Amino acid sequence: MKVTIAYIEEPPFGWTESNQPTGADLDLAEVILRAIGVTHIEHHLTTFSELLPGVEAGRWDMNVPLFVTPERASRVAFSSPVWAIGDGFLVRAGNPKALNSYALLAERHDARLGIIAGQVQHQSARMSGVREDQIVIFEQQSDAIAALRSGTIDAYASTAVGNRVVAGRIGGSVLEAVEHDIVENGKQPLPAGAFSFNKNAGDLLKAVNEQLRLYLGSPDHRTRMSKFGITRREIDPVLVV
Known part of the structure:
Protein backbone atom coordinates (compact mmCIF):
# COMPACT_ATOMS: atom_id res chain seq x y z
CA MET A 1 0.00 0.00 0.00
CA ILE A 85 -1.57 26.02 18.42
CA GLY A 86 -1.91 29.75 18.89
CA ASP A 87 -0.52 32.50 16.68
CA GLY A 88 2.52 34.63 17.21
CA PHE A 89 4.83 37.06 15.47
CA LEU A 90 8.38 36.74 14.32
CA VAL A 91 10.02 40.17 14.62
CA ARG A 92 13.49 41.66 14.43
CA ALA A 93 15.54 41.37 17.61
CA GLY A 94 14.39 43.86 20.22
CA ASN A 95 10.93 44.10 18.62
CA PRO A 96 11.56 47.74 17.58
CA LYS A 97 7.85 48.54 17.05
CA ALA A 98 6.71 46.62 20.16
CA LEU A 99 4.31 44.40 18.22
CA ASN A 100 2.71 41.61 20.25
CA SER A 101 -0.80 41.26 18.82
CA TYR A 102 -2.77 41.86 15.64
CA ALA A 103 -4.73 44.63 17.36
CA LEU A 104 -1.57 46.48 18.39
CA LEU A 105 -0.11 46.14 14.89
CA ALA A 106 -3.34 47.55 13.46
CA GLU A 107 -2.83 50.70 15.54
CA ARG A 108 0.62 51.24 14.05
CA HIS A 109 -0.07 52.69 10.60
CA ASP A 110 3.62 52.36 9.75
CA ALA A 111 3.68 48.63 10.58
CA ARG A 112 3.70 45.96 7.85
CA LEU A 113 2.73 42.35 8.45
CA GLY A 114 3.91 39.38 6.39
CA ILE A 115 1.56 36.41 5.90
CA ILE A 116 1.74 33.26 3.77
CA ALA A 117 -0.96 33.17 1.07
CA GLY A 118 -4.06 31.29 2.16
CA GLN A 119 -3.14 30.83 5.80
CA VAL A 120 -5.65 31.54 8.58
CA GLN A 121 -3.49 34.34 9.98
CA HIS A 122 -4.73 36.57 7.16
CA GLN A 123 -8.32 36.37 8.39
CA SER A 124 -7.24 36.68 12.02
CA ALA A 125 -5.33 39.86 11.25
CA ARG A 126 -8.21 41.40 9.29
CA MET A 127 -10.72 40.55 12.04
CA SER A 128 -8.45 42.36 14.52
CA GLY A 129 -8.42 45.53 12.45
CA VAL A 130 -5.25 45.16 10.39
CA ARG A 131 -5.81 46.92 7.08
CA GLU A 132 -5.17 45.18 3.79
CA ASP A 133 -2.56 47.78 2.86
CA GLN A 134 -0.61 46.78 5.99
CA ILE A 135 -0.41 43.16 4.84
CA VAL A 136 2.22 41.73 2.50
CA ILE A 137 1.47 38.26 1.08
CA PHE A 138 4.20 35.69 0.42
CA GLU A 139 4.13 32.22 -1.12
CA GLN A 140 6.98 30.79 0.96
CA GLN A 141 8.03 31.19 4.58
CA SER A 142 11.64 31.76 3.49
CA ASP A 143 10.58 34.80 1.43
CA ALA A 144 8.68 36.29 4.38
CA ILE A 145 11.64 35.82 6.71
CA ALA A 146 13.99 37.42 4.19
CA ALA A 147 11.62 40.40 3.97
CA LEU A 148 11.51 40.64 7.75
CA ARG A 149 15.29 40.63 8.03
CA SER A 150 15.61 43.31 5.35
CA GLY A 151 13.00 45.56 7.01
CA THR A 152 10.40 45.27 4.22
CA ILE A 153 7.95 44.00 6.84
CA ASP A 154 7.92 44.50 10.61
CA ALA A 155 6.41 41.18 11.68
CA TYR A 156 5.67 37.77 10.22
CA ALA A 157 2.54 36.01 11.49
CA SER A 158 2.55 32.25 11.89
CA THR A 159 2.17 29.68 14.67
CA ALA A 160 3.81 30.52 17.96
CA VAL A 161 5.63 27.17 17.98
CA GLY A 162 6.94 27.57 14.44
CA ASN A 163 8.19 31.07 15.16
CA ARG A 164 10.08 29.89 18.25
CA VAL A 165 11.87 27.25 16.20
CA VAL A 166 12.76 29.67 13.39
CA ALA A 167 14.03 32.30 15.83
CA GLY A 168 16.12 29.69 17.60
CA ARG A 169 17.69 28.53 14.37
CA ILE A 170 18.48 31.99 13.05
CA GLY A 171 19.56 33.35 16.42
CA GLY A 172 18.11 35.69 19.01
CA SER A 173 20.44 38.49 17.99
CA VAL A 174 18.65 38.61 14.61
CA LEU A 175 15.01 37.60 15.15
CA GLU A 176 12.77 36.88 18.11
CA ALA A 177 9.42 35.16 18.54
CA VAL A 178 6.53 36.95 20.22
CA GLU A 179 3.58 34.81 21.30
CA HIS A 180 0.11 36.35 21.21
CA ASP A 181 -1.73 36.43 24.51
CA ILE A 182 -5.30 35.70 23.44
CA VAL A 183 -7.77 35.30 26.28
CA GLU A 184 -11.46 34.65 25.75
CA ASN A 185 -13.87 34.09 28.66
CA GLY A 186 -10.95 33.37 30.95
CA LYS A 187 -9.58 30.69 28.63
CA GLN A 188 -6.98 30.68 25.90
CA PRO A 189 -8.52 29.26 22.71
Missing part, protein backbone atom coordinates in the same frame (compact mmCIF):
# COMPACT_ATOMS: atom_id res chain seq x y z
CA LYS A 2 1.39 3.40 -1.02
CA VAL A 3 0.42 6.83 0.30
CA THR A 4 1.70 10.18 -0.94
CA ILE A 5 1.69 13.02 1.57
CA ALA A 6 2.26 16.65 0.63
CA TYR A 7 4.20 19.00 2.89
CA ILE A 8 5.59 22.53 2.86
CA GLU A 9 8.79 24.11 4.14
CA GLU A 10 7.61 25.22 7.58
CA PRO A 11 9.70 24.07 10.56
CA PRO A 12 9.05 22.42 12.94
CA PHE A 13 6.10 20.83 11.15
CA GLY A 14 7.86 19.89 7.93
CA TRP A 15 10.95 20.82 5.97
CA THR A 16 13.71 19.35 3.82
CA GLU A 17 17.08 18.62 5.37
CA SER A 18 19.94 16.98 3.44
CA ASN A 19 17.42 16.29 0.67
CA GLN A 20 15.21 14.36 3.09
CA PRO A 21 11.77 15.40 4.40
CA THR A 22 11.57 15.75 8.16
CA GLY A 23 9.48 17.46 10.83
CA ALA A 24 6.89 16.86 13.54
CA ASP A 25 3.92 16.39 11.21
CA LEU A 26 5.83 14.09 8.87
CA ASP A 27 7.11 12.04 11.81
CA LEU A 28 3.55 11.64 13.09
CA ALA A 29 2.28 10.71 9.63
CA GLU A 30 5.02 8.08 9.31
CA VAL A 31 4.05 6.39 12.58
CA ILE A 32 0.33 6.43 11.82
CA LEU A 33 0.61 5.26 8.21
CA ARG A 34 3.02 2.42 9.07
CA ALA A 35 0.66 1.28 11.82
CA ILE A 36 -2.25 0.95 9.37
CA GLY A 37 -0.20 -1.10 6.94
CA VAL A 38 1.21 1.45 4.50
CA THR A 39 4.42 0.00 3.06
CA HIS A 40 5.56 2.91 0.89
CA ILE A 41 5.30 6.58 1.88
CA GLU A 42 6.10 9.17 -0.75
CA HIS A 43 6.62 12.84 0.17
CA HIS A 44 5.67 15.68 -2.13
CA LEU A 45 7.05 19.16 -1.44
CA THR A 46 4.62 21.91 -2.46
CA THR A 47 3.47 25.40 -1.49
CA PHE A 48 0.78 26.18 1.05
CA SER A 49 -1.59 27.53 -1.60
CA GLU A 50 -1.41 24.20 -3.45
CA LEU A 51 -2.16 21.90 -0.51
CA LEU A 52 -5.95 21.93 -0.77
CA PRO A 53 -6.21 22.03 -4.60
CA GLY A 54 -3.67 19.22 -4.85
CA VAL A 55 -5.44 16.78 -2.55
CA GLU A 56 -8.82 17.80 -3.99
CA ALA A 57 -7.63 16.91 -7.50
CA GLY A 58 -6.10 13.64 -6.35
CA ARG A 59 -2.51 14.62 -7.14
CA TRP A 60 -1.57 13.16 -3.74
CA ASP A 61 -3.39 11.29 -0.97
CA MET A 62 -3.11 13.52 2.09
CA ASN A 63 -1.72 16.79 3.39
CA VAL A 64 0.26 17.57 6.49
CA PRO A 65 -1.95 19.12 9.19
CA LEU A 66 -3.31 22.61 8.71
CA PHE A 67 -5.84 24.60 10.70
CA VAL A 68 -9.40 23.36 10.33
CA THR A 69 -11.89 25.97 9.11
CA PRO A 70 -15.46 25.62 7.77
CA GLU A 71 -14.36 26.83 4.32
CA ARG A 72 -11.57 24.27 4.13
CA ALA A 73 -13.84 21.52 5.46
CA SER A 74 -16.20 22.16 2.54
CA ARG A 75 -13.38 21.20 0.18
CA VAL A 76 -11.51 18.38 1.92
CA ALA A 77 -12.04 15.77 4.62
CA PHE A 78 -10.16 16.40 7.85
CA SER A 79 -8.82 13.80 10.25
CA SER A 80 -9.18 14.07 14.00
CA PRO A 81 -7.17 17.08 15.26
CA VAL A 82 -3.50 16.37 16.04
CA TRP A 83 -2.44 19.65 17.68
CA ALA A 84 -3.82 22.98 18.82
CA LEU A 190 -6.08 27.41 20.49
CA PRO A 191 -7.10 26.61 16.88
CA ALA A 192 -6.76 22.92 15.97
CA GLY A 193 -4.92 21.40 13.03
CA ALA A 194 -5.55 18.10 11.26
CA PHE A 195 -4.45 16.02 8.27
CA SER A 196 -6.62 16.54 5.20
CA PHE A 197 -7.74 14.16 2.46
CA ASN A 198 -9.80 14.00 -0.71
CA LYS A 199 -13.45 13.65 0.23
CA ASN A 200 -13.53 10.27 -1.54
CA ALA A 201 -10.71 8.83 0.58
CA GLY A 202 -13.06 7.42 3.18
CA ASP A 203 -11.22 4.17 3.91
CA LEU A 204 -7.85 5.86 4.37
CA LEU A 205 -9.34 8.59 6.56
CA LYS A 206 -11.14 6.05 8.74
CA ALA A 207 -7.98 3.99 9.25
CA VAL A 208 -5.93 7.09 10.07
CA ASN A 209 -8.50 8.32 12.57
CA GLU A 210 -8.68 4.97 14.32
CA GLN A 211 -4.91 4.92 14.75
CA LEU A 212 -4.75 8.56 15.83
CA ARG A 213 -7.21 7.81 18.64
CA LEU A 214 -4.91 5.03 19.85
CA TYR A 215 -1.65 6.92 19.48
CA LEU A 216 -2.14 10.60 20.29
CA GLY A 217 -1.01 11.42 23.81
CA SER A 218 0.96 8.19 24.23
CA PRO A 219 4.47 8.33 25.71
CA ASP A 220 5.97 7.59 22.29
CA HIS A 221 3.94 10.39 20.67
CA ARG A 222 4.95 12.91 23.33
CA THR A 223 8.63 11.94 23.08
CA ARG A 224 8.67 12.21 19.31
CA MET A 225 6.91 15.58 19.27
CA SER A 226 9.10 17.03 22.03
CA LYS A 227 12.09 16.75 19.70
CA PHE A 228 10.40 19.35 17.50
CA GLY A 229 9.20 21.64 20.29
CA ILE A 230 5.64 20.32 20.33
CA THR A 231 4.67 19.99 23.99
CA ARG A 232 1.80 19.10 26.28
CA ARG A 233 0.35 22.56 25.67
CA GLU A 234 -0.19 21.80 21.98
CA ILE A 235 -1.10 18.11 22.39
CA ASP A 236 -3.46 17.93 25.36
CA PRO A 237 -6.24 20.20 24.00
CA VAL A 238 -6.99 17.75 21.15
CA LEU A 239 -6.97 14.53 23.16
CA VAL A 240 -10.26 12.66 23.38
CA VAL A 241 -11.00 11.92 27.03
Whole structure:
Protein backbone atom coordinates (compact mmCIF):
# COMPACT_ATOMS: atom_id res chain seq x y z
CA MET A 1 0.00 0.00 0.00
CA LYS A 2 1.39 3.40 -1.02
CA VAL A 3 0.42 6.83 0.30
CA THR A 4 1.70 10.18 -0.94
CA ILE A 5 1.69 13.02 1.57
CA ALA A 6 2.26 16.65 0.63
CA TYR A 7 4.20 19.00 2.89
CA ILE A 8 5.59 22.53 2.86
CA GLU A 9 8.79 24.11 4.14
CA GLU A 10 7.61 25.22 7.58
CA PRO A 11 9.70 24.07 10.56
CA PRO A 12 9.05 22.42 12.94
CA PHE A 13 6.10 20.83 11.15
CA GLY A 14 7.86 19.89 7.93
CA TRP A 15 10.95 20.82 5.97
CA THR A 16 13.71 19.35 3.82
CA GLU A 17 17.08 18.62 5.37
CA SER A 18 19.94 16.98 3.44
CA ASN A 19 17.42 16.29 0.67
CA GLN A 20 15.21 14.36 3.09
CA PRO A 21 11.77 15.40 4.40
CA THR A 22 11.57 15.75 8.16
CA GLY A 23 9.48 17.46 10.83
CA ALA A 24 6.89 16.86 13.54
CA ASP A 25 3.92 16.39 11.21
CA LEU A 26 5.83 14.09 8.87
CA ASP A 27 7.11 12.04 11.81
CA LEU A 28 3.55 11.64 13.09
CA ALA A 29 2.28 10.71 9.63
CA GLU A 30 5.02 8.08 9.31
CA VAL A 31 4.05 6.39 12.58
CA ILE A 32 0.33 6.43 11.82
CA LEU A 33 0.61 5.26 8.21
CA ARG A 34 3.02 2.42 9.07
CA ALA A 35 0.66 1.28 11.82
CA ILE A 36 -2.25 0.95 9.37
CA GLY A 37 -0.20 -1.10 6.94
CA VAL A 38 1.21 1.45 4.50
CA THR A 39 4.42 0.00 3.06
CA HIS A 40 5.56 2.91 0.89
CA ILE A 41 5.30 6.58 1.88
CA GLU A 42 6.10 9.17 -0.75
CA HIS A 43 6.62 12.84 0.17
CA HIS A 44 5.67 15.68 -2.13
CA LEU A 45 7.05 19.16 -1.44
CA THR A 46 4.62 21.91 -2.46
CA THR A 47 3.47 25.40 -1.49
CA PHE A 48 0.78 26.18 1.05
CA SER A 49 -1.59 27.53 -1.60
CA GLU A 50 -1.41 24.20 -3.45
CA LEU A 51 -2.16 21.90 -0.51
CA LEU A 52 -5.95 21.93 -0.77
CA PRO A 53 -6.21 22.03 -4.60
CA GLY A 54 -3.67 19.22 -4.85
CA VAL A 55 -5.44 16.78 -2.55
CA GLU A 56 -8.82 17.80 -3.99
CA ALA A 57 -7.63 16.91 -7.50
CA GLY A 58 -6.10 13.64 -6.35
CA ARG A 59 -2.51 14.62 -7.14
CA TRP A 60 -1.57 13.16 -3.74
CA ASP A 61 -3.39 11.29 -0.97
CA MET A 62 -3.11 13.52 2.09
CA ASN A 63 -1.72 16.79 3.39
CA VAL A 64 0.26 17.57 6.49
CA PRO A 65 -1.95 19.12 9.19
CA LEU A 66 -3.31 22.61 8.71
CA PHE A 67 -5.84 24.60 10.70
CA VAL A 68 -9.40 23.36 10.33
CA THR A 69 -11.89 25.97 9.11
CA PRO A 70 -15.46 25.62 7.77
CA GLU A 71 -14.36 26.83 4.32
CA ARG A 72 -11.57 24.27 4.13
CA ALA A 73 -13.84 21.52 5.46
CA SER A 74 -16.20 22.16 2.54
CA ARG A 75 -13.38 21.20 0.18
CA VAL A 76 -11.51 18.38 1.92
CA ALA A 77 -12.04 15.77 4.62
CA PHE A 78 -10.16 16.40 7.85
CA SER A 79 -8.82 13.80 10.25
CA SER A 80 -9.18 14.07 14.00
CA PRO A 81 -7.17 17.08 15.26
CA VAL A 82 -3.50 16.37 16.04
CA TRP A 83 -2.44 19.65 17.68
CA ALA A 84 -3.82 22.98 18.82
CA ILE A 85 -1.57 26.02 18.42
CA GLY A 86 -1.91 29.75 18.89
CA ASP A 87 -0.52 32.50 16.68
CA GLY A 88 2.52 34.63 17.21
CA PHE A 89 4.83 37.06 15.47
CA LEU A 90 8.38 36.74 14.32
CA VAL A 91 10.02 40.17 14.62
CA ARG A 92 13.49 41.66 14.43
CA ALA A 93 15.54 41.37 17.61
CA GLY A 94 14.39 43.86 20.22
CA ASN A 95 10.93 44.10 18.62
CA PRO A 96 11.56 47.74 17.58
CA LYS A 97 7.85 48.54 17.05
CA ALA A 98 6.71 46.62 20.16
CA LEU A 99 4.31 44.40 18.22
CA ASN A 100 2.71 41.61 20.25
CA SER A 101 -0.80 41.26 18.82
CA TYR A 102 -2.77 41.86 15.64
CA ALA A 103 -4.73 44.63 17.36
CA LEU A 104 -1.57 46.48 18.39
CA LEU A 105 -0.11 46.14 14.89
CA ALA A 106 -3.34 47.55 13.46
CA GLU A 107 -2.83 50.70 15.54
CA ARG A 108 0.62 51.24 14.05
CA HIS A 109 -0.07 52.69 10.60
CA ASP A 110 3.62 52.36 9.75
CA ALA A 111 3.68 48.63 10.58
CA ARG A 112 3.70 45.96 7.85
CA LEU A 113 2.73 42.35 8.45
CA GLY A 114 3.91 39.38 6.39
CA ILE A 115 1.56 36.41 5.90
CA ILE A 116 1.74 33.26 3.77
CA ALA A 117 -0.96 33.17 1.07
CA GLY A 118 -4.06 31.29 2.16
CA GLN A 119 -3.14 30.83 5.80
CA VAL A 120 -5.65 31.54 8.58
CA GLN A 121 -3.49 34.34 9.98
CA HIS A 122 -4.73 36.57 7.16
CA GLN A 123 -8.32 36.37 8.39
CA SER A 124 -7.24 36.68 12.02
CA ALA A 125 -5.33 39.86 11.25
CA ARG A 126 -8.21 41.40 9.29
CA MET A 127 -10.72 40.55 12.04
CA SER A 128 -8.45 42.36 14.52
CA GLY A 129 -8.42 45.53 12.45
CA VAL A 130 -5.25 45.16 10.39
CA ARG A 131 -5.81 46.92 7.08
CA GLU A 132 -5.17 45.18 3.79
CA ASP A 133 -2.56 47.78 2.86
CA GLN A 134 -0.61 46.78 5.99
CA ILE A 135 -0.41 43.16 4.84
CA VAL A 136 2.22 41.73 2.50
CA ILE A 137 1.47 38.26 1.08
CA PHE A 138 4.20 35.69 0.42
CA GLU A 139 4.13 32.22 -1.12
CA GLN A 140 6.98 30.79 0.96
CA GLN A 141 8.03 31.19 4.58
CA SER A 142 11.64 31.76 3.49
CA ASP A 143 10.58 34.80 1.43
CA ALA A 144 8.68 36.29 4.38
CA ILE A 145 11.64 35.82 6.71
CA ALA A 146 13.99 37.42 4.19
CA ALA A 147 11.62 40.40 3.97
CA LEU A 148 11.51 40.64 7.75
CA ARG A 149 15.29 40.63 8.03
CA SER A 150 15.61 43.31 5.35
CA GLY A 151 13.00 45.56 7.01
CA THR A 152 10.40 45.27 4.22
CA ILE A 153 7.95 44.00 6.84
CA ASP A 154 7.92 44.50 10.61
CA ALA A 155 6.41 41.18 11.68
CA TYR A 156 5.67 37.77 10.22
CA ALA A 157 2.54 36.01 11.49
CA SER A 158 2.55 32.25 11.89
CA THR A 159 2.17 29.68 14.67
CA ALA A 160 3.81 30.52 17.96
CA VAL A 161 5.63 27.17 17.98
CA GLY A 162 6.94 27.57 14.44
CA ASN A 163 8.19 31.07 15.16
CA ARG A 164 10.08 29.89 18.25
CA VAL A 165 11.87 27.25 16.20
CA VAL A 166 12.76 29.67 13.39
CA ALA A 167 14.03 32.30 15.83
CA GLY A 168 16.12 29.69 17.60
CA ARG A 169 17.69 28.53 14.37
CA ILE A 170 18.48 31.99 13.05
CA GLY A 171 19.56 33.35 16.42
CA GLY A 172 18.11 35.69 19.01
CA SER A 173 20.44 38.49 17.99
CA VAL A 174 18.65 38.61 14.61
CA LEU A 175 15.01 37.60 15.15
CA GLU A 176 12.77 36.88 18.11
CA ALA A 177 9.42 35.16 18.54
CA VAL A 178 6.53 36.95 20.22
CA GLU A 179 3.58 34.81 21.30
CA HIS A 180 0.11 36.35 21.21
CA ASP A 181 -1.73 36.43 24.51
CA ILE A 182 -5.30 35.70 23.44
CA VAL A 183 -7.77 35.30 26.28
CA GLU A 184 -11.46 34.65 25.75
CA ASN A 185 -13.87 34.09 28.66
CA GLY A 186 -10.95 33.37 30.95
CA LYS A 187 -9.58 30.69 28.63
CA GLN A 188 -6.98 30.68 25.90
CA PRO A 189 -8.52 29.26 22.71
CA LEU A 190 -6.08 27.41 20.49
CA PRO A 191 -7.10 26.61 16.88
CA ALA A 192 -6.76 22.92 15.97
CA GLY A 193 -4.92 21.40 13.03
CA ALA A 194 -5.55 18.10 11.26
CA PHE A 195 -4.45 16.02 8.27
CA SER A 196 -6.62 16.54 5.20
CA PHE A 197 -7.74 14.16 2.46
CA ASN A 198 -9.80 14.00 -0.71
CA LYS A 199 -13.45 13.65 0.23
CA ASN A 200 -13.53 10.27 -1.54
CA ALA A 201 -10.71 8.83 0.58
CA GLY A 202 -13.06 7.42 3.18
CA ASP A 203 -11.22 4.17 3.91
CA LEU A 204 -7.85 5.86 4.37
CA LEU A 205 -9.34 8.59 6.56
CA LYS A 206 -11.14 6.05 8.74
CA ALA A 207 -7.98 3.99 9.25
CA VAL A 208 -5.93 7.09 10.07
CA ASN A 209 -8.50 8.32 12.57
CA GLU A 210 -8.68 4.97 14.32
CA GLN A 211 -4.91 4.92 14.75
CA LEU A 212 -4.75 8.56 15.83
CA ARG A 213 -7.21 7.81 18.64
CA LEU A 214 -4.91 5.03 19.85
CA TYR A 215 -1.65 6.92 19.48
CA LEU A 216 -2.14 10.60 20.29
CA GLY A 217 -1.01 11.42 23.81
CA SER A 218 0.96 8.19 24.23
CA PRO A 219 4.47 8.33 25.71
CA ASP A 220 5.97 7.59 22.29
CA HIS A 221 3.94 10.39 20.67
CA ARG A 222 4.95 12.91 23.33
CA THR A 223 8.63 11.94 23.08
CA ARG A 224 8.67 12.21 19.31
CA MET A 225 6.91 15.58 19.27
CA SER A 226 9.10 17.03 22.03
CA LYS A 227 12.09 16.75 19.70
CA PHE A 228 10.40 19.35 17.50
CA GLY A 229 9.20 21.64 20.29
CA ILE A 230 5.64 20.32 20.33
CA THR A 231 4.67 19.99 23.99
CA ARG A 232 1.80 19.10 26.28
CA ARG A 233 0.35 22.56 25.67
CA GLU A 234 -0.19 21.80 21.98
CA ILE A 235 -1.10 18.11 22.39
CA ASP A 236 -3.46 17.93 25.36
CA PRO A 237 -6.24 20.20 24.00
CA VAL A 238 -6.99 17.75 21.15
CA LEU A 239 -6.97 14.53 23.16
CA VAL A 240 -10.26 12.66 23.38
CA VAL A 241 -11.00 11.92 27.03
